[in-house]
Amino acid sequence: MLTRFGREVNWGDFVFRRATALVATFVIGALGAMAVAMVMGSWESIAKFGCSFLISSVWDPVRDIYGALPFIYGTLASSLLALAFAVPVSLGVAIFLSELAPAWLRAPVGFLVELLAAVPSVVYGLWGIFVLAPWLRESVEPRLGRWLGFLPFFQGPQHGFGLLAGGIILAIMITPTISSVSREVLRAVPSALREGALGLGATPWEAVRVAVLPLARSGLVGATILGLGRALGETMAITMVIGNRAEISASLFAPSYTMASVIANEFTEATGRLYLSSLAEVGLLLFVVTVLLNIVARLLVWRVGRLPLEGRL
Amino acid sequence: MMFSAYQRRKCADLLVRMACVAASLIALVPLVSVLYYVTARGIGGLNLDFFTELPKPVGEPGGGMANAIWGTLKLVLLACLIGIPPGVMAGVYLAEFGHSRFGKLVRFSADVMAGVPSITVGIFIYSLVVLQTKRFSALAGGIALAVLMLPTVTRTTEELLRLVPESLREAALGLGLPKWRATLRVMLRTAAPGIATGVMLAVARVAGETAPLLFTAFNNRFWGSGLTEPTASLPVNIYTYAVSPYEEWHRQAWAAALVLLVLVLLLNISARLLVRPRVGGR
Known part of the structure; x- marks a missing residue:
């Protein structure tokens, strides 16, 4: 076989390239098929409820009426709460590991933080049921209720199981994600900038603050969004501790329900096409939101990732 | 009392350092707590029966999770068989020919797919496999786990192939090997230990996955024989047992969690040790 320029092409090379390209198409295909399958699965529900699916809080399998608002609220509230806990801690870990920690401490601490990501979700859930929730019920929630009970967030019965748990x-589970991506982002900032600041007499923290953080900012936002994406889709652990009640309440002590949890709990038991279709639509919403968040996050992280090339002195 | 500007700056530096140390300690508290409780409570539920017996009905003491342990191994093996070959091939494509616009699209899809919640993968495989075959099966569970592994394996393969020095390829081509054999015999073999690490990390992650199995592999109180029957797995059993009201089941859930955690952490840690001698300084 000859190419356009009359050079002979090896058959093996030709087949090899086409075969690997074909398999690579599967990756795009899988993502596309997932989108198509979710849309098809939820079509009945989309056609029947339209936009009211998003703003109605009636979820009633008996009357066959479905609105996902309580789940959307529970998902957003628990994920934002998780970010509030996880972002400061993760940034602290990332700055410590990439900038301030002595060299011998970086590898072991980094390793331990990554082990946090290795523990299966369902094991966190088990720990949540028997360790975290009782601790919250007996030690944390009574105190919060006593000191901050004038706020609507800390009122009501204290079960241990609820939004706070x-x-x-979720915060525990997304901390390794946010901190390891942030650490990579901080590392991607050219060290000449750091050295310049230190050479001008800045303390290590000042060097981080004036030379590293401004360049890393968009990447750190990206890391946070990646963490948010994980939190939104996390299923088992949160299903086991959030209380699984489709109510909207301002209190952090109150039980709630997330989109992923309702799918996990009801999908196999759902009888009736509309019920299944509505659950699939909840899944579709989750899919669309996490895909969009991932795209935004990766664009932000990549922007910083390219810095070392452009910014090299 | 007056501080000089210099002292104030030193003080701020110290405070931030302390805050960062505190953050790292706080992040590790849950890890220590989980490891402690799973070990302390799990060890009491472990005995020979746990590894050799089927579950007993509620109320009867004893019984084990032999079928779930076997089921988890079966599902993970299936996921490896279905997920690793295409993942590696797609990774080879990205590393060798991936500079095109199509390559960028593949890379992007893989990255996005890695962030898709595992429960939606469950729904996807449910409608693709379970609805078509009209039954929950080990095969459906294995496919779901394979889909979860695919993006990780692809991207790891690509990144590790890119680390192999070009001079190796040039040497192979110089000796007269065609391009494809240079890629397979020289590049891929040099990158193999690193790829194995990435694959093992991916396996460790899917071995603990529960959500995508709930409506693909489902569960089974007995030995599910073959690929076309529902199958029990450790993660799903931990979930079912943990949310049940029975004391005895809780004990077994902790024992199962210990077994699963040991399995996952062993895979994870040995994967990291495997790669250390080769690219230790990276």
Whole structure:
């Protein structure tokens, strides 16, 4: 076989390239097929409820009426709560590991933080049921209720199971994601900038603040968004501690329900096409939101990732 | 009392350092707590029966999770068989020919897919496999786990192939090997230990996945024989047992969590040790 320029092409090379390209198409295909399958699965529900699916809080399998608002609220509230806990801690870990820690401490601490990501979700859930929730019920929530009970967030009965437990367990699970991406982002900032600041007499923290953080900012936002994406889709651990009640309440002590949890709990038991279709639509919403968040996050992280090339002195 | 500007700056530096140390300690508290409780409570539920017996009905003491342990191994093996070959091939494509616009699209899809919640992968495989075959099966569970592994394996393969020095390829081509054999015999073999690490990390992650199995592999109180029957797995059993009201089941859930955690952490840690001698300084 000859190419356009009359050079002979090896058959093996030709087949090899086409075969690997074909398999690579599967990756795009899988993502596309996922989108198509979710849309098809939820079509009945989309056609029947339209936009009211998003703003109605009636979820009633008996009357066959479905609105996902309580789940959307529970998902957003628990994820934002998780970010509030996890972002400061993760940034602290990332700055410590990439900038301030002595060299011998970086590898072991980094390793331990990554082990945090290795623990299966369902094991966190088990720990949440028997360790975290009782601790919250007996030690944390009574105190919060006593000191901050004038705020609507800390009122009502204290079960241990609820938004607060959900937020904490999500925070634990996304901390390794946010901190390891942030650490990579901080590392991507050219060290000449750091050295310049230190050479001008800045303390290590000042060097980080004036030379590193401004360049890393968009990447750090990206890391946070990646963490948010994980928190939104996390299923088992949060299902086991959030209380699974489709109510909207301002209190962090109150039980709630997330989109992923309702799918996990009801999908196999759902009878009736509309019920299944509505659950699939909840899944579709989750899919669309996490895909969009991932795209935004990666664009932000990549922007910083390219810095070392452009910014090299 | 007056501080000089210099002292104030030193003080701020110290405070931030302390805050960062505190953050790192706080991040590790849950890890220590989880490891402690799973070990302390799990060890009491472990005995020979746990590894060799089927679950007993509620109320009867004893019984084990032999079927779930076997089921988890079966699902993970299936996921490896289905997920690793295409993942590696797609990774080879990205590393060798991935500079095109199509390559960028593949890379982007893989990255986005890695962030898709595992429960939606469950729904996807449910409608793709379970609805078509009209039954929950080990095969459906294995496919779901394979889909979860695919993006990780692809991207790891690509990144590790890119680390192999070009001079190796040039040497192979100089000796007269065609391009494809240079890629497979020289590049891929040099990168193999690193790729194995990435694959093992991916396996460790899917071994603990529960959500995508709930409506693909489902569960089974007995030995599910073959690929076309529902199958029990450790993660799903931990979930079912933990949310049940029975004391005895809680004990077994902790024992199962210990077994699963040991399995996952062993895979994870040995994967990291495997790669250390080769690219230790990176």
